[in-house]
Each structure stands twice: as structure tokens, then as C-alpha cells.
Amino acid sequence: MADLGRYNRLKVLYSTPHGIYLDGGPHGEILLPTRYVPRGTTLDQLLEVFIYRDSEDRVIATTERPLAIVGEFASLEVVGVHQQMGVFLNWGLPKDLLLPFRELSDYRPQPGDRVLVFVKLDERSDRIVATTKFNKHLSRQPALYRKGQQVPLIIANRTPLGFNALVGGTHMGLLHESRATAPLRPGQEIMGYIAAVHPGNKIDLSLDASGYQRVAPLTDRIIEELKAAGGALPFDDDSSPEGIREVFGASKAAFKQALGALFRQRKIQFTRPGIALVDPTQPAPGDWRPGQR
Known part of the structure; x- marks a missing residue:
């Protein structure tokens, strides 16, 4: 049986100049146009095809893959x-x-x-x-997420409290205005974090992890970007939130925390504007050197 809007494995019945016809069960014989017929296809072979209606409302098959199927x-x-x-x-x-x-x-x-x-x-x-x-299309299963877990999000719409976002393709969560640390728009795909899970599958979201969990990976990312750029970057704690989010995928608050941690570890210096890697072979200002008193 051929299901509209889904992938089906259908048997090849016969060939015509326009393509091959497949056994569509209740839908009858379904045309797979010539341009979509795989090389070497034979009679009675089972082909995986996507079934939909064309511009003339006829049920038709294709080997192209849509961006989403029924149920997604x-x-x-x-x-x-x-x-x-x-x-x-x-x-x-x-x-x-x-x-x-x-x-x-x-x-x-x-x-x-x-x-x-x-x-x-x-x-x-x-x-x-x-x-x-x-x-009515969201999962009714319990949202088995843990606080701080990173999840893929798709922004659904704006609400008086912030933004609704699809979490992991199954549940809906709320990104409160105070946690929306970057410009957002409906349909935008972005990575986020679970801030809390409440009874009834109510999920609070954040664009940043919390505490050390968000700072440690970000410090590594900053060092990698510095090395790739030859040791200097035009970003510091005065950079715009939008620019920071685009390059580092983090909020300005998280970025400033990471810069502070790297500065205290003497891994970077501020060049105003920008930051640069510290050469570990050179003494930092104020360091004691042999011969000094």
C-alpha cells in the first residue's frame, strides 16, 4: 500500500516513454517519471520512492527527498x-x-x-x-531532558513571555525574554539548553549553559579561534552581542566570563580593541625576573 507523504517501497509494473509505473495498491498505478528512474531498474524490482500529488493533483512518485515528510x-x-x-x-x-x-x-x-x-x-x-x-502534533511522552542538556531548537513564534521553540523535534519549550540573548526569528534553527523541566512537559529553555559548564567549552573555542587567526581577534568585552553570537555561538555575558577566565590564566591579553594570545615565553607585567629585587 502506498502512503501519501511518506517513503514507500513499491514494485515496478511496466515501463513507458514517460517513465515506469509502480504498484500503488489502493492508489492504482503510480507514475515515476523517467528523469527519476534509477539506472538499471528492472521489472518487479522494489523501489523506494516518495509519494505525493503533482500540480494537477495526480498521485505521483519521485526519488527526490523532500525537506520533511508527513509526521515531521x-x-x-x-x-x-x-x-x-x-x-x-x-x-x-x-x-x-x-x-x-x-x-x-x-x-x-x-x-x-x-x-x-x-x-x-x-x-x-x-x-x-x-x-x-x-x-495535537507534539509528543505526549514525558520530556526526559536534564537541566543543562544541550538540545536543537527551532523558534516557533514570539509570545508575551519570550519565544516558543520546538525542542528536539518532539516537545515545545519556552525561551524567556531574559534568556533570549540574541536576536531571534520564527523558523530559526539554533542550539540551546534545558533550563528546567516542569510537570506537564513544560520546558524552560536558555541559549547558554550555566556556570562552569558554559565557560569551559567557550574558553577552548576562543583559543582555537585565536590560533586559527594568527594569535589575535577583533573581539573583546566591548563587542556587540550579535557579533559574538555569530562567531562563538554564545551570549555576551558568557563571552565576558570566558575572557575573564582566560585573562586570569594569563592565556590572553586585551589589546583594546580585541584580544591576543599571550606568549608563555615572555614575562607578564609585574612578574619577578632574576636579578630583580
Whole structure:
């Protein structure tokens, strides 16, 4: 049986000038156009294909892989808006994915925006569509995360408290405004951390780890960047939060803590502007040297 919006292993029935036809079960014979037929395909062979509807609403097969299939969340780019139908998204196939206006939960995105969506099979039309109404599609299983754990996030939308974000592709969490230490936008994919897990799968998020856990890896990253740049960088505790986040993936507060730790360890010096590696063979100002009293 061929499932719309998913990968299927279907048997090759016969060949035509337009492509090969596959056994689609209740969907009948499904065309795999010639340009997608793998070299060396034979009759009765089982092929893994993705099944969807083309621009003429026909069930069709492809060996291309979309950016998301039915049952998955994804951050997709808006490529067009139809005033009656909805928003069209690029999901990696010739026919764009429709996000109907009825499936929008809040604002109306514009071309060039990215949006977090869930891909589903619409029961009324039997078509693959996207939705931003997530609640019934999130996992009901307990969120087995631990405080401080690093997790992949996709920003869903802004709320009066901060930002909702999809955690690990299964649960929704809240990134409080005070912990949003970088500019964020819907559809943005970013790494974050678990700040707390409350009863009812309520998850608090942060863009930074806490305490030593966030400083130690960052100090290593700064040293690596310094070495790669020849020993000097134009970043210090006066640099912009956006620039720090882009290069080091950390907040300005975490970056300043890491610089302080490296300075106390005499591994860097401030050049104002910027920082530089300290040459361990040279004495630092104030160090005692032989012959001094």
C-alpha cells in the first residue's frame, strides 16, 4: 500500500516513454517519471520512492527527498502567498507545499520568511499540507531532558513571555525574554539548553549553559579561534552581542566570563580593541625576573 507523504517501497509494473509505473495498491498505478528512474531498474524490482500529488493533483512518485515528510516538523522558506489559498513553502520538490490560511495560528508570513511547520495529510482533501497549529502534533511522552542538556531548537513564534521553540523535534519549550540573548526569528534553527523541566512537559529553555559548564567549552573555542587567526581577534568585552553570537555561538555575558577566565590564566591579553594570545615565553607585567629585587 502506498502512503501519501511518506517513503514507500513499491514494485515496478511496466515501463513507458514517460517513465515506469509502480504498484500503488489502493492508489492504482503510480507514475515515476523517467528523469527519476534509477539506472538499471528492472521489472518487479522494489523501489523506494516518495509519494505525493503533482500540480494537477495526480498521485505521483519521485526519488527526490523532500525537506520533511508527513509526521515531521521542519523550518521551511516561504516562496509565495496566494490571497485565497494560503502560503506556499519550499520543501525541496517541484510542487511547493501549501500552508492553508486556516492552518496559520498567528501572523501571516511573507516571501523570504522561514516558518516552523508540521507536515500532515489533510483528512478532508487527502492532500499533503503544512500547519502551524502544533499542540495535537507534539509528543505526549514525558520530556526526559536534564537541566543543562544541550538540545536543537527551532523558534516557533514570539509570545508575551519570550519565544516558543520546538525542542528536539518532539516537545515545545519556552525561551524567556531574559534568556533570549540574541536576536531571534520564527523558523530559526539554533542550539540551546534545558533550563528546567516542569510537570506537564513544560520546558524552560536558555541559549547558554550555566556556570562552569558554559565557560569551559567557550574558553577552548576562543583559543582555537585565536590560533586559527594568527594569535589575535577583533573581539573583546566591548563587542556587540550579535557579533559574538555569530562567531562563538554564545551570549555576551558568557563571552565576558570566558575572557575573564582566560585573562586570569594569563592565556590572553586585551589589546583594546580585541584580544591576543599571550606568549608563555615572555614575562607578564609585574612578574619577578632574576636579578630583580
